[in-house]
Amino acid sequence: MxxxxxxxxLTINGGFYDRLVEVPIADRLTWLYTxxxxxxxxxxxxYINEDGKLYEFFSILFSKLDIFKQYYRHVDPFSExxxxxxxITVTHYVxxxxxxxxxxxxxxxxxxxxxxxxxxxxxxxxNRGTIHPRLLxxxxxxxxxxxxxxxxxxxxxxxxxxxxxYRYPYIKNKIGxxxxxxxxxxxxxxxxxxxxxxxxxxxxxxxxxxxxxxTAGVTLTKMDLLxxxxxxxxxxxxxxxxxxxxxxxxxxxxxLKHQRVSSxxxxxxxxxxxxxxxxxxxxxxxxxxxxxxxxxLTRGLFKYSRHPNFFAxxxxxxxxxxxxxxxxxxxxxxxxxEPVQWWHASTYVNWTIVGPLTLTLLFQGSTWLTEHISxxxxxEYKLYQQSVNRFIPWRSxxxxxxxxxxxxx
Numbered sequence: 001m002x003x004x005x006x007x008x009x010l011t012i013n014g015g016f017y018d019r020l021v022e023v024p025i026a027d028r029l030t031w032l033y034t035x036x037x038x039x040x041x042x043x044x045x046x047y048i049n050e051d052g053k054l055y056e057f058f059s060i061l062f063s064k065l066d067i068f069k070q071y072y073r074h075v076d077p078f079s080e081x082x083x084x085x086x087x088i089t090v091t092h093y094v095x096x097x098x099x100x101x102x103x104x105x106x107x108x109x110x111x112x113x114x115x116x117x118x119x120x121x122x123x124x125x126x127n128r129g130t131i132h133p134r135l136l137x138x139x140x141x142x143x144x145x146x147x148x149x150x151x152x153x154x155x156x157x158x159x160x161x162x163x164x165x166y167r168y169p170y171i172k173n174k175i176g177x178x179x180x181x182x183x184x185x186x187x188x189x190x191x192x193x194x195x196x197x198x199x200x201x202x203x204x205x206x207x208x209x210x211x212x213x214x215t216a217g218v219t220l221t222k223m224d225l226l227x228x229x230x231x232x233x234x235x236x237x238x239x240x241x242x243x244x245x246x247x248x249x250x251x252x253x254x255x256l257k258h259q260r261v262s263s264x265x266x267x268x269x270x271x272x273x274x275x276x277x278x279x280x281x282x283x284x285x286x287x288x289x290x291x292x293x294x295x296x297l298t299r300g301l302f303k304y305s306r307h308p309n310f311f312a313x314x315x316x317x318x319x320x321x322x323x324x325x326x327x328x329x330x331x332x333x334x335x336x337x338e339p340v341q342w343w344h345a346s347t348y349v350n351w352t353i354v355g356p357l358t359l360t361l362l363f364q365g366s367t368w369l370t371e372h373i374s375x376x377x378x379x380e381y382k383l384y385q386q387s388v389n390r391f392i393p394w395r396s397x398x399x400x401x402x403x404x405x406x407x408x409x
Contacts, residue, residue, distance in 0.1 A: 028208050029328065031351035037076040069126065077123040078204045081116050085197045088112065093189040099161070102168040102184055105192045107159055110149035112193070116200040117142040124207050133220050138203045138323050141231050145316055148235065152242050167369055195362070198355035199317050202324035205352045209331040221330050227322035234315035237301065237393075241309035244300040252292055295378045304393040306371070306384065310363050311391040317356040324352045363391075 027033050062068060072080070092104040117139040124132050157163050168188075172180040209218075291297050301308040325348055332347075367390065375381045388396040 029205070029350060033208075034076075034078055034351070038079045038082065040076075072123065073126045077120055077207055078201070080123075081119055081197055081204070084115075085112075085193050089190045089193040092193060093185060096184055096189060097181075101162065101164050102180075102188050103158075103164040105189055106153075106165060107163075109192075109196065110146045110153060112196045113200050114139075114143050114146035116197055117203055120200070120203040120207055132206065132218050134206050134218065134224055134323055134326065135203055137220065137224065137228065138206070138320060141228065142200065142320065145231075145235060148239060152246070156246065167366075167373065170373055171369075195355065195358055198352070199320070199359060201352040201355050202321045202327075205324035205350060206327045209327045219330070221326050223322055223326035223329055227319045227326065230322070231316055231319035234312040234319060238309050238312035238316065241301045241312065244302065245297055245309070248291065248297045248299075252295070255292065294380045296374060296381060296384070298384060298388075301393065302388075304388065304396055306388050306390050307367055308391075308393055310367060311393065314356070314360050314363060314391075317359055321353060321356045324350055367391075 023033065088108065092108070096102050096104045121132070121135040121139045124135050153159065168180075171183070175183070291299060305311055328347060328350060371381070371385065375385070
C-alpha cells in the first residue's frame with residue numbers, strides 16, 4: 001500500500017461530515033444510522049486487511065501527521081471511540097487477570113470520559129473549522145468532574161498497584177474463582193468500558209446535528225444552561241459528600257489503629273493512653289460522634305441520604321444527557337423555523353439515554369451489594385436504612401430514632 005493510495009482512498013470517500021450533510025435529519029439522529037456507520041467502517045477495515053496490508057496501513061497512518069488528521073476526520077467519531085474502547089477493554093481484562101485485581105477499570109473511570117469528550121469536540125472542530133460552544137461546554141464540565149474524581153480516588157489510594165474495590169473479594173468469596181472469572185470477562189471489564197463511552201455519547205449526538213458550513217443550531221440554549229446548573233449543583237453535592245465521608249473514614253481508622261496499638265502494648269506510655277482516651281471520648285459523646293461507635297457516617301448530607309454521592313453522580317450524567325436534548329431542540333427549531341413541540345417524547349428521548357439510564361440501573365445493584373455488606377458488618381445499619389432515604393436527599397427520622405436507640409443501649 002502506497003501513501004498515494006491512502007490519500008486517494010480518503011479523497012474519494014470524503015470526510016464523515018461531508019457525507020453527514022446528505023443524510024436526512026430524521027435518519028441521522030437514530031441509533032440505526034450510527035450502527036450503519038460503524039459497520040461501514042468495519043467493512044473498510046476488512047478491505048484494507050484483505051491482502052495483509054493492515055500493518056503497513058497503520059505504519060503510514062501514524063508516520064504522517066497530516067494523513068492521520070485526514071483519516072481521523074474521515075472516520076465517524078463514535079466508531080473511533082468504540083474501537084479505542086475495545087482496545088482498552090482487552091487491556092483492562094488482561095491486566096486484571098495477570099494481577100488478580102479486578103479494579104483496573106476503576107482506575108480509568110475518571111479518565112476515559114474526559115478523553116471521549118475532548119475527542120468529540122476536536123473531531124467536530126476539525127470538520128467545522130469553528131468551536132462548537134455546546135461541545136466545548138460539555139467537555140469542560142466533564143473535565144471538571146474527571147479532575148475531582150481522580151483527586152478523590154488518588155487520595156484514598158485507589159491508584160496503588162494493589163488497590164482494589166472491597167466488594168470484588170467479597171463477591172469472589174461468595175461465587176468462587178471460576179464464576180468470578182466469567183463475571184470479569186463479561187461484565188467488569190467490557191460492560192463498564194462500554195458504559196464509560198455511552199455516558200459521553202450525548203456529546204456525539206451533538207456532532208450529528210452538523211449542518212455544513214453554517215453556525216445555525218450551535219448557539220447555547222436555555223436547556224444548555226439548565227444542564228450546566230444541574231451539573232454544577234450535583235458536582236457540588238458529590239464533592240461535599242465525598243469530603244465528609246473521607247474525613248470520617250480517615251479519623252475512624254486512625255482511632256482504630258491507635259486502639260489496636262494500645263491494646264497490644266503492655267506499657268502505659270503517655271501517647272497510648274492519650275489515643276485510648278481520645279477514642280473513648282469519641283465513642284461516648286452523644287449523637288454526632290456516636291458514628292465512631294456504630295462505624296458508619298450519619299451526619300452532614302448522610303443524615304438526609306444514605307448515598308448522597310451516588311445520587312449526585314447519577315445527576316451529573318443525566319445533566320450531560322440534557323445536552324443531546326438541547327441539540328434536538330435547537331436543530332428542530334432551525335430546520336422547521338418554528339418552536340419545538342415540548343410535549344413530544346421525541347424531544348426528550350434519543351438513543352444516548354442508554355448511558356445515564358444504564359448507570360442509574362447499575363447503581364441500584366451495586367448499592368444493594370454495598371448495603372448488604374454494611375448491614376453484615378454494622379448491627380445498627382438496618383435501623384439507618386429504615387430511617388434515611390437511599391438516594392434522594394429528604395427529611396429523615398434518623399435523629400429521633402437514633403437517640404431513642406442510644407437510650408435503650
